[in-house]
Amino acid sequence: xxxxxxxxxxxxxAGGSLRLSCATSERTFSSADMGWFRQxxxxxxxxxxxxxxxxxxTYYADSVKGRFTISRDNAKNTVYLQMNSLKPEDTAVYxxxxxxxxxxxxxxxYSYWGQGTQVTVSS
Numbered sequence: 702x703x704x705x706x707x708x709x710x711x712x713x714x715a716g717g718s719l720r721l722s723c724a725t726s727e728r729t730f731s732s733a734d735m736g737w738f739r740q741x742x743x744x745x746x747x748x749x750x751x752x753x754x755x756x757x758x759t760y761y762a763d764s765v766k767g768r769f770t771i772s773r774d775n776a777k778n779t780v781y782l783q784m785n786s787l788k789p790e791d792t793a794v795y796x797x798x799x800x801x802x803x804x805x806x807x808x809x810x811y812s813y814w815g816q817g818t819q820v821t822v823s824s
Contacts, residue, residue: 703729703813705797710818713787717822721782723797723815730778734801736811737771737782739793739820746796748806752780760805765791787822795820 709721723735736751750761750771759771770783780797794817802810 703799705729705799705813705815707795707797707815707818710795710820712821712823715787715789715822715824717787718783718785719787719820720784721795721797721818721820722779723781724777724779725799727778729799729813730773730775732801733799733813734805735773735780736798736800736805738796738798738808740796741793746808749795750782751805754801762806784820789822789824791820792822793820794818
């Protein structure tokens, strides 16, 4: 059974920073693109960022570009999401996902999901 374990969420003031982590098995990590999605109350799950399994290429949603950075540590089988200059509209449950589909911004391209971690940004 594939497990993705997230950590690092919390409450932060606008303008602050948080770093999310997502750990999984070596087998999953080495074979998958790793993505982050988020879901705010009453809204659909939306793409945030992805890092490819080969070359660690990255891609971001326009709403987070320049503020968030996704990275992966192959030795620890962990993907990170560094979030800076946080805004109240970044408030959501953040999900880590592993997959390899063609449309990296769509949830259907990911086979495995973490349990989610809450990020709350106060104004």
